[in-house]
Amino acid sequence: MxxxxxxxxxxxxxxxxxxxxxxxxxxxxxxVPGESIEDAVGAVRQLAASGIRATIDHLGEYADDRTKVETQVDTYLALLERLGEEHLTDAAEVSIKASALGQGIDDDLALTNARRIASAAREVGTTMTIDAEDHTRTDATLALLAAVRQEYPDTGGVLQAMLHRTPDDCRALATAGSRIRLCKGAYDEPPSVAHRSPTAISDAFLTCLRILLKGDGYPMIATHDPRLIAAAQAYLDLLDRPKGTYEFQMLYGIRPDEQRRLAASGHTVRVYVPFGDDxxxxxxxxxxxxxxxxxxxxxxxxxxx
Ligand SMILES: Cc1cc2nc3c(=O)[nH]c(=O)nc-3n(C[C@H](O)[C@H](O)[C@H](O)COP(=O)(O)OP(=O)(O)OC[C@H]3O[C@@H](n4cnc5c(N)ncnc54)[C@H](O)[C@@H]3O)c2cc1C
Incomplete structure (x- = not known):
């Protein structure tokens, strides 16, 4: 299914x-809280009232023409301006997809656009994270991340535990200041590149999590899985890792009680808020x-x- x-x-x-x-x-x-920037901003305000931060995604991926790409960029720029006006940039950053910014049409176009958004984010006092897409794009997306980070080192990246390559990527990216979201992976990947059984994916998540938590970066633990959240908490305690040096992340509308419980216990919690008509x-x-x-x-x- x-x-x-x-x-x-x-x-x-x-x-x-x-x-x-x-x-x-x-x-x-x-x-999805709505289609407009105001809908996204409203969701951020509601989350902020419970002490929860957000990363906002304007829905859309695999853009196949430059007009769609430009619309994406314009929407992110308008969103960031709005977050600045509303003094919500401590509470929210943005998440982007390389394929929506022109990767696949022209890698340089995606880089130029990612830099435009990272620059606008910096101007209003927040950050950007580059989502992970299917495995055929992993190399290009990590190359994009490395290029953007030369000028905007606080740009976040995403690694998918299900991919066989990810422990190596975690080692390479667990460096000082490196914001890395670890998730299981949402795409249907072939066995040649990815674990396929739920147990193997969870085990791989734990392996990657340990690498990130032992490293010097800022791990962003993106899962709703109670077993993985409990294991992460136990490991954080064991390593005596101070609150504020990592965060938990979940998706809008999924396990909201758990989001509030973690935030109330003093963990930084960030919710991924998608908006738009796509x-x-x-x-x-x-x-x-x-x-x-x-x-x-x-x-x-x-x-x-
Ligand atoms: C903040 C964030 C950002 C992400 N970014 C990316 C990305 O850039 N690239 C990528 O490939 N994937 C991304 N993902 C998705 C991720 O890869 C998984 O597909 C997704 O999180 C489900 O895995 P899980 O770890 O929650 O475990 P699961 O085993 O799928 O879920 C554990 C439990 O969580 C609840 N749950 C999970 N999903 C749902 C749902 N859809 N509806 C209702 N309940 C649910 C259920 O109670 C379930 O039993 C992201 C996830 C999060 C939380």
Whole structure:
């Protein structure tokens, strides 16, 4: 089921049907606070009231023309300006996808655009993180991260524990000042490059987590998995790692009680807040992670009749 849903996330015909289907939108609302910058800013304010920070993603990926890329960049610039005006830059940064900024059309275009956004983020007093996409883009995305960091060293990167290469990437990136988000990985990857069973992926997450926590960087522990969160807490205690030298991250709408519990215990917690109308692929990956979410969709359909 997981693989089918991830495959459907890249199917344009199913996308057209789903996007034009009002009951789907109601379920999407649980994971995406809205389409506008104001919707994202509203979500940041609500999280901030519970002591939780945000990283905001303008939905959209795999842009195949320069107009779409420019729209993405303009939206991020407007968002950052708005966060500055609202004095929310302590509470929120932005997350970007290289494929939305022109990677795939022209790597130099993606670099120029990533620098424009990193510069705007710095100007208002916040940071940017570059998301991880499917494994065919990992080399290019890490090269982009390295290039952006020459001028903006606080730019965050993302590593996916499911990939066989990731322990080596963790070692290379666990350096002073290096902000690295560790997640399991949301894409359906072949066995030649990735662990596929849930147990192997969790074990790999723990291996990578240990490397990052023992290193000098700033690990961003991105999981909702109770076992991994408990293991991370135990390991943080063992290493006597001070609060503020790492953070927990979760997705908007998923385990909000746990987000508040961790924040109330003094951990830095950051929630990934996606916004925009191009929600389809993001939403399908969330369904794939928890096929029980399909029941929400089913209930929305029934309540329509
Ligand atoms: C802040 C953040 C940023 C991320 N950035 C990236 C990225 O750049 N690239 C990338 O490939 N992946 C990214 N991911 C996604 C990640 O790779 C996983 O696909 C996702 O987090 C699910 O894995 P999990 O560790 O939560 O464990 P899981 O085993 O999937 O989930 C553990 C438990 O969490 C809850 N849960 C998890 N997902 C859902 C859901 N969709 N709906 C309802 N409950 C759920 C359930 O209770 C589940 O039992 C990110 C995740 C987070 C939290």
């Amino acid at each position: 997981r693989r089918l849903l991830i495959a459907l996330s890249q199917n344009p015909t199913v996308k057209d049907v789903a996007v034009g289907f009002p009951p789907a939108r109601r379920v999407v609302d649980r994971f 929600w389809y692929a993001y939403f399908m990956r969330r369904l794939a992670e928890k096929p029980a979410n399909l029941a929400l969709l089913g209930r929305a359909l029934l309540s329509r009749t």
